[in-house]
Amino acid sequence: DTGVSQNPRHKITKRGQNVTFRCDPISEHNRLYWYRQTLGQGPEFLTYFQNEAQLEKSRLLSDRFSAERPKGSFSTLEIQRTEQGDSAMYLCASSLLASYNEQFFGPGTRLTVL
Amino acid sequence: QKEVEQNSGPLSVPEGAIASLNCTYSDRGSQSFFWYRQYSGKSPELIMFIYSNGDKEDGRFTAQLNKASQYVSLLIRDSQPSDSATYLCAVVGQAGTALIFGKGTTLSVSS
Numbered sequence: 001d002t003g004v005s006q007n008p009r010h011k012i013t014k015r016g017q018n019v020t021f022r023c024d025p026i027s028e029h030n031r032l033y034w035y036r037q038t039l040g041q042g043p044e045f046l047t048y049f050q051n052e053a054q055l056e057k058s059r060l061l062s063d064r065f066s067a068e069r070p071k072g073s074f075s076t077l078e079i080q081r082t083e084q085g086d087s088a089m090y091l092c093a094s095s096l097l098a099s100y101n102e103q104f105f106g107p108g109t110r111l112t113v114l
Numbered sequence: 115q116k117e118v119e120q121n122s123g124p125l126s127v128p129e130g131a132i133a134s135l136n137c138t139y140s141d142r143g144s145q146s147f148f149w150y151r152q153y154s155g156k157s158p159e160l161i162m163f164i165y166s167n168g169d170k171e172d173g174r175f176t177a178q179l180n181k182a183s184q185y186v187s188l189l190i191r192d193s194q195p196s197d198s199a200t201y202l203c204a205v206v207g208q209a210g211t212a213l214i215f216g217k218g219t220t221l222s223v224s225s
Contacts (some may be wrong), residue, residue, distance in 0.1 A: 034211065042118075042202050042215025043158065056210060091157055093213075100165050101206050103213055107159040109198045 002026060004106035006092050010113045013082055020078045021109045025094030032075050033103060034058065034067055035091040043091055049075060052098065082113045118205050120216035129225045133190040135201050140184070143208030147179055149188045150202040152218065158202055162188060163214055193223045 005024045013019050025032045030051050035043035046057040046065070051072035061067075064082075069075040079086055089110050093103040117140045127133045135149075146165045150158035164170045164177040164186070176189040186205075190197055200220050204213040 031211065035213075040217065042204070042217050043213070045212035046216070048211055056212060058212070089157075100163060101211055101213075102160055102163050104146070104160060107149075108157045 004092055004094050004104055006106040006109050008023030008088075010106060010110050010112075012114065014114050015084060016081055017081060018078065018080045019111065020076055021092075021111075023075045023077070023091055023106060025074070025092070027105060028096065029094035029104075030072065030097050031095045031101075031103075033093040033095075034040060034071055034075070034077050035093065035105075037089045037091055037108075038087075041095055042109045046077075079111075082111075084113045117214040118203055118214050120201075120203050120219045122217055123177040123220040124222050125219055126222045126224065127193050129193060129195060129223055131193050131223075133193045133197065133221055133223070135190075135203075135219050135221065137186045137188075137203030138184055139186070139203075139205045139214075141205065141207045141214075142184060144181075144184075144205045145208060146206040147177070147186045147206075148204040148206075148213065149175075149177060149186075150204060150215075151197075152200045152202055154200075190221075193221075195223050195225045197221060198223045 032049045034046040035112040049069040052091045089108045095103045149162040162177040178187045200218040202218045203216045
C-alpha cells in the first residue's frame, strides 16, 4: 500500500494522559499536514511540514500539542494532558511540493478521551 | 476570517439523476479548489480539483469554478447509491498551503 498510513487507528485514553500518533506520508511527498475533525464539521488545519521544517501552525494547536517530522519522513503528533475536548479524528495528509497542493489523506486516528 | 460555506443538506436525488453541490468562499485570493468525498467513519478522499475558471470534467464528475462570484460547484451525473456520502469543499488561500474546509454537504442517492 503506497498511500498515507496512520497509527494507531483508534485510541482511548483517560483525561490527563499523553498520547502520540504517527503518520507515514506517501513516500515521495515532501509536504505533510495534520488536521482535526469533529462530528459534523470539516477537517480543521493544525500544522504543516515541508520536509523536516514545521512551517505553519494553527491557533488551534495549543501548547499541549506538539508535532515533529524528523528527517522529513514520518511525523508524530503528541497531545499532552489530554482533555475531553480533544476527542476527535486526527487526520494526516501529504502532498508534493511541485503540485497544486492536492492533499491525500490517511485513514485517521480516532481519539476518545474519557 | 476566511470561510468556506456549503449547504449541509441532506441533498436527496434519485438514482440516475444529476446531483449539484455548491460552495462559496470568502478569500478572493484563493488559488486552488478541491472536492473531497467522505463516507461515514472514513477519511476524506480527493475526487476533483480545479484552479482556473470554467469547467473540469473527470468521468461522471464536473467541477465548475467562478472566481468572480467566489463560487465552486460539483456536478455528479448518473448518480449512484454508492455516491451517497458527505462532499467536502476545500480551498487553499493565497497566503498559505492549508486546506480550509466547509462543513460538507450530505448527498443521499435513492435506488
